[in-house]
Amino acid sequence: MTGTQRASVAASTLWVISSGFVGWRVWQETGEKWLAILVTALVAAAGLLAVTALLLFRQLAVASAQQERLDRLTAEWQMAQQTLQELLRQRDQLGLLVRLMQRFVSASERRELLTTLLSELGLFFKLETAEGVLLNQTALYGIWRRQDGRVYLQEWDSDSARQHLHWMGAQPMAGEASGDIVVPVRAEGTVIAVLHLVRLAPFTPEDRQFLEIVAAQVALALGRIKLITSLETLSITDALTGIANRRHWDLRLAEEVARAQRYRYPLAVLMVDIDHFKQINDRYGHQIGDFVLQQVVQRLRQNLRRTDFVARYGGEEFGVLAPQTSLESARILSERLRRAIHSEPITVTGTNGPVAIPVTISVGVAVFPDHAQNESDLVAAADAALYQAKQAGRNCVRMADTAPKGGE
Structure with missing residues (x-):
């Protein structure tokens, strides 16, 4: 028995004794037995009712406090779940970045880089299609489709690429929720590549932010390949005449x-x-x-x-x-x-x-x-x-x- 319950029992007992004393006094004063019994019953009932009401209010207060605590614990649990999901998402993103950077470091030509990029993005974001074009004097276009999971490459001149790929001129969507997104890759303010990703679910702001990070890594990788190509060209080119050495x-x-x-x-x-x-x-x-x-x-x-x-x-x-x-x-x-x-x-x-x-x-x-x-x-x-x-x-x-x- 709790302290509150013991106090309630004591108060009830005291009140019943008090009601009996009041009834006895009424009987002494009036000599009416039934009136004394009625007064005793009324006083006892009023007391018991008061004690019951007090106990009820007490229980309501306790229940309200417990509900508030339950709501607080539920909110904390939901926040912990969200934090865990965010940590898992960041872990997955970090894993993709690590894989991409490892593959980018070993890539010595644009075809290898584009194939790796489209395959990894297609699987990570559960895309329907992933397209990309690397711009240069010769544009390298690639497309990955969910149906077969393969990347198909094709070379165009830059003008033909812009004519065939209508999405190259689209502006990247910043606020609108959509499953169709265009991601430009820039180096020193110049667009050197463009990605076009399509899926059924809309891309979240976090997805867009992560794709910007991926685009920055792609720009670095393309710069590295360009530097390697330049060094290789210098190593096999006669400096005076510009032909092979x-x-x-x-x-x-x-x-x-x-x-x-x-x-x-x-x-x-x-x-x-x-x-x-x-x-x-x-x-x-x-x-x-x-x-x-x-x-x-x-x-x-x-x-x-x-x-x-x-x-x-x-x-x-x-x-x-x-x-x-x-x-x-x-x-x-x-x-x-x-x-x-x-x-x-x-x-x-x-x-x-x-x-x-x-x-x-x-x-x-x-x-x-x-x-x-x-x-x-x-x-x-x-x-x-x-x-x-x-x-x-x-x-x-x-x-x-x-x-x-x-x-x-």
């Missing part, structure tokens, strides 16, 4: 010879040397000599096919790879190059005004498999033919000996 030549020669061996088609190698180039340097200086080299390269490139490859082999000597080019076609190509250089002198601006410098080239030609079966023998055969052209008076084309040299 000797390192790139060696790599490309091995690839082209292997491809020619696999598919059994001819591959022509042209070794090109500028005649009497030392005299140009000695007479006009190295700056004019550098300009002559650049002009010769420009004319060579203008007269080569898109599939041909030209590199600076060393000094004033250049190498040309012409895939799927037969012996006779290689001869015709070499003559075209020779005439392009010889037909018109190279005009330079000297201290006394414009100077026209006549320039000629000598060309040695070897063709796989007619003259050699591997890259080293092929270059050696073309070099030997170039030497013959020099011995023949320069400004001419010579073909290598037709007997193949060497083995594999």
Whole structure:
């Protein structure tokens, strides 16, 4: 029994005793027995009613306090649930960011980055479709669909991408709840990529905020790939002429010879040397000599096919790879190059005004498999033919000996 209950019992007992005393006094005063009994009953009932009311109010007060405490505990529990859900959401987002950053660090080209990004976002946000386009001189477009979970890539020029992808011009939605969102990726204030994500459920403000973080990481990753590409290009590019250097030549020669061996088609190698180039340097200086080299390269490139490859082999000597080019076609190509250089002198601006410098080239030609079966023998055969052209008076084309040299 609680303290309140014991106090109520004591009060009730005291009140009953008091009502009996009042009834006794009425009986003494009036001598009316039934009146005394009635007064006693009324007083006792009034007292019991008062005690009962007091107990009821007390219980109501206790119940109200307990309800308030229950409501407070319920609110705290709901807040704890919300906090837990937020922590789980942040954990999942952090996990996605970590995966993306790990994949971005290892990505060396844009195709790999876009494939990873669309796949991860599609699964994380439970999307219907995830589209993305990486903008550059050539736009790389990709789309991920929930039905097959694969990413399909396609290259466009930037103008065609804007024509085909109407959503690229859409403004990112900031406040409107929607399951269709456009996320721009910016670097130094310029849009370098755009993402288009679609799902059935609307994107929350937290989703949008997280996608902004993802976009920032994508911008960093694209900058890294651009830097790597630039460094790779510098490592295989001749600084003076802008064409491939000797390192790139060696790599490309091995690839082209292997491809020619696999598919059994001819591959022509042209070794090109500028005649009497030392005299140009000695007479006009190295700056004019550098300009002559650049002009010769420009004319060579203008007269080569898109599939041909030209590199600076060393000094004033250049190498040309012409895939799927037969012996006779290689001869015709070499003559075209020779005439392009010889037909018109190279005009330079000297201290006394414009100077026209006549320039000629000598060309040695070897063709796989007619003259050699591997890259080293092929270059050696073309070099030997170039030497013959020099011995023949320069400004001419010579073909290598037709007997193949060497083995594999």
